[in-house]
Amino acid sequence: MARLPDDFLLGSASAAHQVEGGLWNDWMRMEEEEPERILDGSSARVAIDHFHRYREDLELLASLHQNAQRFSIEWSRVEPQPGCFDPAALAHYADVIATCHRLGMEPVVTLQHFTLPVWLADRGGLLAPDAPRLFARFAAACAVALGAGVRWWVTVNEPNVLCHFAYNEGYFPPHQRSTGLALAASRAMLRMHVAASTALHTVAAQHGRQALVGLATHERRLRGAPGSPLNALAARLPDFIFNRWMLQSLARGRMLWPVGRGESVAGAAESLDFIGLNYYCEDQVVFDPRSTGTLMARTVPFDGAVYTTFGSPVQPEGLQRALTSLWAEFGLPILITESGVADNHDELRAQYIVDHLRAVVRAREEGVDVRGYLYWTGFDNFEWLPGYSQKFGLVAVDRETLTRTPKPSSAVYAEICRTRVVS
Numbered sequence: 001m002a003r004l005p006d007d008f009l010l011g012s013a014s015a016a017h018q019v020e021g022g023l024w025n026d027w028m029r030m031e032e033e034e035p036e037r038i039l040d041g042s043s044a045r046v047a048i049d050h051f052h053r054y055r056e057d058l059e060l061l062a063s064l065h066q067n068a069q070r071f072s073i074e075w076s077r078v079e080p081q082p083g084c085f086d087p088a089a090l091a092h093y094a095d096v097i098a099t100c101h102r103l104g105m106e107p108v109v110t111l112q113h114f115t116l117p118v119w120l121a122d123r124g125g126l127l128a129p130d131a132p133r134l135f136a137r138f139a140a141a142c143a144v145a146l147g148a149g150v151r152w153w154v155t156v157n158e159p160n161v162l163c164h165f166a167y168n169e170g171y172f173p174p175h176q177r178s179t180g181l182a183l184a185a186s187r188a189m190l191r192m193h194v195a196a197s198t199a200l201h202t203v204a205a206q207h208g209r210q211a212l213v214g215l216a217t218h219e220r221r222l223r224g225a226p227g228s229p230l231n232a233l234a235a236r237l238p239d240f241i242f243n244r245w246m247l248q249s250l251a252r253g254r255m256l257w258p259v260g261r262g263e264s265v266a267g268a269a270e271s272l273d274f275i276g277l278n279y280y281c282e283d284q285v286v287f288d289p290r291s292t293g294t295l296m297a298r299t300v301p302f303d304g305a306v307y308t309t310f311g312s313p314v315q316p317e318g319l320q321r322a323l324t325s326l327w328a329e330f331g332l333p334i335l336i337t338e339s340g341v342a343d344n345h346d347e348l349r350a351q352y353i354v355d356h357l358r359a360v361v362r363a364r365e366e367g368v369d370v371r372g373y374l375y376w377t378g379f380d381n382f383e384w385l386p387g388y389s390q391k392f393g394l395v396a397v398d399r400e401t402l403t404r405t406p407k408p409s410s411a412v413y414a415e416i417c418r419t420r421v422v423s
């Protein structure tokens, strides 16, 4: 039995596009114009209407004893036209933050979670030459308007996933399939993060506030499958590019090879106060010369693993490995900004949470500075390409009536949040 400290953040995480409804951004445009891209033919037009129901939703999560909430501010809502900031949108997020505080929950605020305003997408999206400057301007506007209530800022969510899916696999807008563009997008997102981090720190200093700035990295280590030493070799380069390139480049203050050419980036080395860790699972790969899009590493299933409805293995021990290796390499505090399971019948979730929190406890016993665990996600929501067909939530949402119903696993997590005891 282990007890997590009182100031350890235990809560859940979400993203604007997946819950709010009523948005117009590059994803919504894709969902309207090419509905066939969404597996169940749905869209985020209404999502779970969290934009209007945020007070009740946050009250429900607080009643489950959560003391932290991660959510994202939708750039397209706050800045519907370039340079024009909507005071009503900022006031909305100010009230979301105030509601979190009133309910005893620490807000963890993400500035970009996969979506972009259409006006930016139309001028090149992540690859627009001025994307870092524009993102920093948006970040500064958020910091000025909202910074009094926010200590934890996440600049970008999973740049590694977004660049891969949008520019390598072509699943996410703008649907490119080019390794060269994926690498260019990675460099662009590094610069966007650094520019936003500088803006957040500068505004905080001007106002005498404390800002802890990080990015949320998706950690999915690649391991070579047994059977051939080539498998481990094949894992190395894609593993580095996906899991370590961004963090190591930031730590060293330069764009490392092979994504960059060693060029230095001012402000990079000071841009991270913590690492936001999104952990779901690890992957096992074999060498396959035909898998050119993934640099000749092809994913194969783990023998005997439990798989989620989304097809990911359940591997709590991988979370412990992720925490210890990030701590050993970077020595920065870690906030688990996402960890969750697609489990449509709520069969795996309670055990999943207990096992992953045990991994956190073990990592802390080894000396890793883990500051919190934010379960993905509070409410079943719009899960990107699968639509509503994959359910990660602690709370079910009826798609007809939008009625919220806590699942049995939410009570198990609530008890841990209340007692802080992981047994």
Ligand code: BGC
Residues within 6 Å of the ligand: 015, 157, 158, 161, 218, 278, 338, 376, 383, 384, 392
């Ligand atoms: C993303 C979330 C997503 C979750 C589950 C993460 O990669 O940040 O937006 O819903 O995975 O697939």
